Amino acid sequence: MSQIKIFDTTLRDGEQSPGVNLNQLEKLEIAKQLERLGVDRMEAGFPASSKGDFQAVKAIADTIKNTSVTGLARTTKSDIDIAWEALKGADEPCVHIFLATSPIHMTYKLKKTPDEVIETAVEMVAYAKKKFPQVEWSAEDASRSDWSFLAQIIEKVIDAGATVINLPDTVGYTTPQEYGNMFQFIRSTVPNIDQVTLSCHCHNDLGMAVANSIAAVENGATQVEGAINGIGERAGNASLEEIAVALKVRSDFYPYQTNLNLQEIKRTSDMVAKLTGMYIQANKAVVGRNAFAHESGIHQDGVLKHASTYEIITPELVGVNANTLFLGKHSGRHAFKDKVEELGMDVSEDNIKKAFELFKQLTDHKKEVTDDDIFTIVTEVQTDTTSIEKYQLKMFQLQYGSNNIPTAAIELTTPSGNSVKTACTGQGSVEALYTTLDSLTEEETKLIDYQINSVGGGKDALAESRVQLIVNGKTVNGRGSAQDVMEASVQAYLNAINRFIIHQNTEKKKTVKSN
Ligand code: KIV
Ligand code: ZN
Numbered sequence: 001m002s003q004i005k006i007f008d009t010t011l012r013d014g015e016q017s018p019g020v021n022l023n024q025l026e027k028l029e030i031a032k033q034l035e036r037l038g039v040d041r042m043e044a045g046f047p048a049s050s051k052g053d054f055q056a057v058k059a060i061a062d063t064i065k066n067t068s069v070t071g072l073a074r075t076t077k078s079d080i081d082i083a084w085e086a087l088k089g090a091d092e093p094c095v096h097i098f099l100a101t102s103p104i105h106m107t108y109k110l111k112k113t114p115d116e117v118i119e120t121a122v123e124m125v126a127y128a129k130k131k132f133p134q135v136e137w138s139a140e141d142a143s144r145s146d147w148s149f150l151a152q153i154i155e156k157v158i159d160a161g162a163t164v165i166n167l168p169d170t171v172g173y174t175t176p177q178e179y180g181n182m183f184q185f186i187r188s189t190v191p192n193i194d195q196v197t198l199s200c201h202c203h204n205d206l207g208m209a210v211a212n213s214i215a216a217v218e219n220g221a222t223q224v225e226g227a228i229n230g231i232g233e234r235a236g237n238a239s240l241e242e243i244a245v246a247l248k249v250r251s252d253f254y255p256y257q258t259n260l261n262l263q264e265i266k267r268t269s270d271m272v273a274k275l276t277g278m279y280i281q282a283n284k285a286v287v288g289r290n291a292f293a294h295e296s297g298i299h300q301d302g303v304l305k306h307a308s309t310y311e312i313i314t315p316e317l318v319g320v321n322a323n324t325l326f327l328g329k330h331s332g333r334h335a336f337k338d339k340v341e342e343l344g345m346d347v348s349e350d351n352i353k354k355a356f357e358l359f360k361q362l363t364d365h366k367k368e369v370t371d372d373d374i375f376t377i378v379t380e381v382q383t384d385t386t387s388i389e390k391y392q393l394k395m396f397q398l399q400y401g402s403n404n405i406p407t408a409a410i411e412l413t414t415p416s417g418n419s420v421k422t423a424c425t426g427q428g429s430v431e432a433l434y435t436t437l438d439s440l441t442e443e444e445t446k447l448i449d450y451q452i453n454s455v456g457g458g459k460d461a462l463a464e465s466r467v468q469l470i471v472n473g474k475t476v477n478g479r480g481s482a483q484d485v486m487e488a489s490v491q492a493y494l495n496a497i498n499r500f501i502i503h504q505n506t507e508k509k510k511t512v513k514s515n
Pocket of ligand 1: 013098138139171203
């Protein structure tokens with residue numbers, strides 16, 4: 001079995017999905033979960049792109065110790081310097097530099113000749129290598145580049161010090177055979193290719209990202225880049241969980257293995273979906289709600305007689321149903337803390353205290369508290385931003401019924417600390433609530449998407465609402481959970497506006513130091 005490295009870009013390429021704007025606490029929690037999942041390298045962000053991203057990459061580089069941490073940079077000295085400031089605390093700092101190599105990008109975007117592109121790439125890789133022990137260089141839009149030009153530039157950037165060469169299918173245009181052939185060509189043409197890790201990075205515009213990545217592996221790629229749940233620009237990146245499970249389940253056919261702890265897949269997927277606000281469809285391979293459900297009688301009958309008749313992946317393999325029932329109402333803080341540690345979570349005493357309070361509240365109305373419930377509670381506490389939230393809900397009241405005009409009354413504390421209240425009507429209860437919130441908040445908002453779900457099953461389940469808003473021209477996701485669906489809906493709307501304000505403030509406050 002040859003070893004395939006997994007490079008996770010959920011926090012960088014994945015975070016480029018519309019509306020996704022993770023704050024530092026959320027990024028750090030996802031990073032810790034990626035470490036538990038066992039990815040070999042994680043791309044924590046693009047430090048020069050914003051002050052918020054710089055801070056998040058720095059926090060991750062300073063905290064994560066069992067996984068190599070990298071950050072993206074354009075081919076400029078200042079991007080590389082800023083990346084160094086963010087990453088120098090990592091155990092093995094790595095920078096990921098990219099420059100486009102396709103005729104279409106070089107002509108229209110970069111406005112550079114091929115020779116100028118080679119010169120810039122070589123110069124910047126050499127510059128980065130003076131600081132970073134690990135330098136990944138990506139030929140952006142490699143799949144639409146001229147192969148002999150690719151071979152030429154790759155040889156030179158390896159000589160300049162690159163340790164990883166990545167050949168992205170940036171626009172999701174390639175096919176498995178074509179992409180595989182490109183890897184074959186590069187391996188047989190570039191004389192120094194054996195000195196580096198050869199990496200693939202696929203986008204899913206034609207729905208072939210996973211197949212293309214596996215084709216690259218079959219043709220010599222030893223690192224696969226992708227994102228959890230396949231999130232990312234446009235149609236997203238290759239889903240890492242699908243690739244890892246495909247290699248495992250078809251190990252009779254594929255002689256490759258990864259370091260992933262597959263049982264952490266479901267939890268990682270759930271956390272990413274929750275914190276990014278990007279739900280996955282029920283029929284999504286490996287992690288969708290229906291991935292292990294058998295609907296037709298013939299299938300159910302077969303599975304009951306012998307699971308392998310229709311089940312090629314066991315739920316346990318990816319951590320579904322691995323849920324052990326946890327303690328109840330009478331469990332003490334000590335047992336709770338032990339459980340949190342057993343889940344691999346690193347939590348301060350203060351947050352254990354807060355999480356334990358929430359756990360106690362949950363046991364008041366939920367009989368069976370599971371590992372997943374504990375995981376959700378602790379994640380909530382670890383990523384809680386209420387202490388810095390700008391608008392806070394003081395109270396809301398809603399009147400609606402089949403013969404009523406829905407009317408909402410809401411009282412809020414505003415960012416300047418004032419208390420404001422008003423009441424408005426709407427065609428429906430959600431409209432009444434959101435119109436009232438609009439008249440109490442200063443920001444210009446437009447609702448793009450609204451969803452409501454239950455967390456787990458049962459009538460007593462928590463309600464979770466997610467919204468996507470355009471706030472002052474910027475797309476932002478928000479989420480809220482409460483026992484009541486309407487309260488969850490109010491919280492989600494306010495959360496989106498608060499995220500917008502917090503993001504604006506972070507960008508204003510910090511000036512990035514580079515030298
Ligand atoms: O898809 C792409 O080309 C990228 C690069 C920045 C590596 O994400
Ligand atoms: Zn990409």
